[in-house]
Ligand SMILES: [Fe+2]
């Protein structure tokens with residue numbers, strides 16, 4: 001697959017993000033005993049592992065983020081903390097994370113559309129994006145309203161995701 005150079009830093013953020021995503025669901029599964037949550041997290045985890053494999057195929061090893069240990073740890077916490085609090089917290093967290101990732105992939109797709117020869121890569125990113133949308137919708141239907149506390153937590157998750165993207169874009 002043709003990978004234009006300019007998109008490599010973006011793919012590094014994708015790789016960091018999908019690594020984090022795998023660990024979010026691992027974090028949930030580490031503490032959750034609820035059947036519905038376990039099924040939900042196992043399902044999503046499978047998809048995130050596939051995403052990670054797909055990005056690994058197109059991103060050279062030496063271009064990966066040097067801070068993968070950090071993305072794993074922060075991902076784990078992002079799953080673990082809501083899982084310790086309750087079901088609604090878990091679903092809302094996934095809703096925030098996946099909404100963020102959807103936009104993140106969309107921005108890259110828009111960038112690539114302006115250049116030539118990137119059709120295959122665009123298709124790949126579209127596939128990932130669509131999976132994230134279905135993750136987002138899957139979580140959205142499982143909670144009804146966002147309490148103030150959930151909104152604050154959602155803001156933290158979003159800001160954290162944005163910071164992680166900025167950092168993993170560089171290193
Ligand atoms: Fe993903």
Ligand SMILES: [Fe+2]
Pocket residue numbers: 021044048098101131132135
């Ligand atoms: Fe996802």
